[in-house]
Amino acid sequence: MNQTTTLERPRTGATASLELTHALTQTLYREARCLDDEDYVGWVAMLADDLHYHMPGIETRYRRDTTDQVTDLTRMAYYNDSLDEIKKRLTRLETGTAWSEDPATRYAHIVTNVEVEHTDKADEFRVFSNFYAYRNRNERDEDSLIGSRIDIWRETGGAYQLVKRRIILKHNVMLSKNLNIYL
Amino acid sequence: MRLERIGREPEFSRYMDLKEGWLDRRIFSDAEIYEEELYRIFARSWLFVAHESQLPKAGDFLTTHMGEDAVIVTRQPDGSIKVYLNSCPHRGNKVCFADAGNTRRFVCNYHGWAFNTAGELQGMHEEYCYDEGDIDRKKNGLRQVARVGSYKGLVFATFAEDGPSLDAWLGDFRWYLDMLLDNEEGGTELIGGCIKSVISANWKFGVENFIGDAYHAGWTHDSGCRSMNNGQPFPPIDMDNSYHASVNGHGWEFGTEGVGDLFLLGRPKVMEYYEKIRPKMADRLGTMRSQIFGSVASASIFPNVSFLPGISTFRQWQPKGPMQFELKTWVIVNKAMPDDIKDEVTKGVMQTFGPGGTFEMDDGENWENCTTVNRGVVTRHEKLHYRCGIGRQIDHDTLPGIVYRGQYNDANQRGFYQRWLDMMEATDLGAMPPRPEPRLTGVAETRDLPGLFAL
Numbered sequence: 001m002n003q004t005t006t007l008e009r010p011r012t013g014a015t016a017s018l019e020l021t022h023a024l025t026q027t028l029y030r031e032a033r034c035l036d037d038e039d040y041v042g043w044v045a046m047l048a049d050d051l052h053y054h055m056p057g058i059e060t061r062y063r064r065d066t067t068d069q070v071t072d073l074t075r076m077a078y079y080n081d082s083l084d085e086i087k088k089r090l091t092r093l094e095t096g097t098a099w100s101e102d103p104a105t106r107y108a109h110i111v112t113n114v115e116v117e118h119t120d121k122a123d124e125f126r127v128f129s130n131f132y133a134y135r136n137r138n139e140r141d142e143d144s145l146i147g148s149r150i151d152i153w154r155e156t157g158g159a160y161q162l163v164k165r166r167i168i169l170k171h172n173v174m175l176s177k178n179l180n181i182y183l
Numbered sequence: 184m185r186l187e188r189i190g191r192e193p194e195f196s197r198y199m200d201l202k203e204g205w206l207d208r209r210i211f212s213d214a215e216i217y218e219e220e221l222y223r224i225f226a227r228s229w230l231f232v233a234h235e236s237q238l239p240k241a242g243d244f245l246t247t248h249m250g251e252d253a254v255i256v257t258r259q260p261d262g263s264i265k266v267y268l269n270s271c272p273h274r275g276n277k278v279c280f281a282d283a284g285n286t287r288r289f290v291c292n293y294h295g296w297a298f299n300t301a302g303e304l305q306g307m308h309e310e311y312c313y314d315e316g317d318i319d320r321k322k323n324g325l326r327q328v329a330r331v332g333s334y335k336g337l338v339f340a341t342f343a344e345d346g347p348s349l350d351a352w353l354g355d356f357r358w359y360l361d362m363l364l365d366n367e368e369g370g371t372e373l374i375g376g377c378i379k380s381v382i383s384a385n386w387k388f389g390v391e392n393f394i395g396d397a398y399h400a401g402w403t404h405d406s407g408c409r410s411m412n413n414g415q416p417f418p419p420i421d422m423d424n425s426y427h428a429s430v431n432g433h434g435w436e437f438g439t440e441g442v443g444d445l446f447l448l449g450r451p452k453v454m455e456y457y458e459k460i461r462p463k464m465a466d467r468l469g470t471m472r473s474q475i476f477g478s479v480a481s482a483s484i485f486p487n488v489s490f491l492p493g494i495s496t497f498r499q500w501q502p503k504g505p506m507q508f509e510l511k512t513w514v515i516v517n518k519a520m521p522d523d524i525k526d527e528v529t530k531g532v533m534q535t536f537g538p539g540g541t542f543e544m545d546d547g548e549n550w551e552n553c554t555t556v557n558r559g560v561v562t563r564h565e566k567l568h569y570r571c572g573i574g575r576q577i578d579h580d581t582l583p584g585i586v587y588r589g590q591y592n593d594a595n596q597r598g599f600y601q602r603w604l605d606m607m608e609a610t611d612l613g614a615m616p617p618r619p620e621p622r623l624t625g626v627a628e629t630r631d632l633p634g635l636f637a638l
Contacts, residue, residue, distance in 0.1 A: 057377065062281050067284075074374070076514065089541055092407060092410035093406075098544075
């Protein structure tokens with residue numbers, strides 16, 4: 001009964017009002033700014049205690065192939081993390097010895113195509129978006145990650161917290177040496 | 184296969200002196216040397232192409248590369264595995280565009296030439312356009328590799344008609360491989376899916392890092408280790424009781440403390456699991472190997488597969504030109520593990536050695552810069568230092584291979600480049616010297632070794 005809303009879209013979700021859509025769009029932008037600024041304290045404050053942050057690794061398969069590559073959590077994933085696991089990853093940046101982060105990477109998250117829906121729970125909202133995440137570091141290292149996201153955001157005391165996120169990267173071979181970025 | 188380049192005057196020995204302990208940087212960047220590697224190493228080695236668990240049913244297939252040659256690996260109705268070029272004999276188009284799946288046939292998109300999963304030409308679109316004598320179907324199947332073999336779940340293929348058998352190729356390295364592949368009843372499997380990323384570095388930097396470079400770990404990965412283990416630094420290395428072992432260019436560097444790699448994975452439940460099965464592992468593989476498993480360790484199979492026993496990342500460095508490789512990452516687990524332990528291992532690997540892993544993130548940039556600095560013509564003629572521990576070779580009663588004492592060592596790297604040189608210069612693979620003379624010839628199963636080796 002207290003289960004969090006699922007990411008799967010039941011199509012009962014009524015489209016949110018202009019005001020609510022604006023509030024959640026601004027929330028996504030604020031989150032993107034935290035990530036661009038490497039303000040991970042600010043970012044973690046936007047994450048719910050029961051967070052599930054999932055970015056599956058998706059193989060190229062024929063249309064007739066029914067393998068569930070998205071919701072099967074036992075398969076390979078770039079991220080399949082709880083809040084504690086995200087925090088554990090982030091502690092690397094506090095050690096002072098994360099060599100490949102110094103000099104700092106320059107990030108820009110561009111978030112678009114935002115749609116907000118109501119769910120069965122009054123305080124939880126399903127939010128669709130696309131992202132273009134650009135990274136540049138040192139002299140001319142650069143790469144672009146493009147994908148789509150489905151989130152569940154929960155209203156808590158006038159602000160919103162991310163409860164679930166599924167990130168679908170559009171790459172097959174990730175055209176980058178690492179993933180020192182959150183999407 | 185005929186490789187017209189083989190037999191030309193070999194001249195690769197000038198790029199290294201392994202007795203002195205140096206390498207010429209051009210082997211990491213030069214386009215002509217890279218081209219020779221494709222002919223002399225990748226077109227002649229036994230190359231990893233699949234794990235048996237990826238192809239459980241007849242008709243299951245996956246696509247991969249042998250060097251830069253695209254191949255399809257398929258499970259046959261009789262349970263055997265075939266490997267053939269992913270290229271239609273008509274105009275050369277790829278016949279399969281999926282990473283994996285199950286099928287009854289591969290049909291070329293260009294002219295509809297259709298092949299069964301054995302790679303045999305079954306028919307063509309508008310077949311009436313071919314007059315009698317125009318085409319011999321039997322001669323126009325998908326080009327098969329010369330040989331396919333498997334060792335405890337790992338499937339290998341080679342384009343070389345002649346040369347060593349897979350058993351001889353792996354040789355005494357099987358004694359070490361069994362710690363990964365056979366430490367528990369039932370063997371291993373790969374977790375579903377494969378994550379691929381691109382690193383602008385020479386493929387050999389990945390292989391040599393895993394084959395012997397324990398030395399980088401405490402420095403490069405200080406941040407990764409601390410993040411996974413509540414701020415604790417890298418476990419100390421015991422130089423008296425840790426080793427490098429090199430066999431035919433393969434290599435395993437390891438401690439004997441039993442817990443280091445398990446600690447680095449940062450998943451206490453996985454540590455508990457292995458502690459629980461360790462007595463059985465000792466019955467199965469002998470005390471020595473049960474103490475090595477789980478220690479700080481890393482390993483590579485010549486030429487381009489690596490793994491961390493205990494951390495359970497399993498990967499292949501696929502060459503894509505002299506200054507780029509594609510990294511394929513899997514997670515390897517014991518089939519007998521309960522599902523929750525498999526999940527713990529999978530999460531642990533992706534948090535440490537996936538592209539977003541706390542360890543992995545600091546490796547790629549090092550290898551890229553080791554490679555790309557060689558665009559400078561003065562820089563590329565400088566030598567690189569590979570002399571660490573050069574005087575520490577020992578004879579060991581239990582450990583097979585060329586063994587050096589002390590985990591911080593360049594010994595396995597030197598062993599890898601020695602084999603690289605052997606293959607680059609060999610006209611006849613069968614005439615390559617074993618490195619070293621094998622102890623286990625005729626031993627089919629290292630679990631059954633009597634006395635000495637089963638200690």
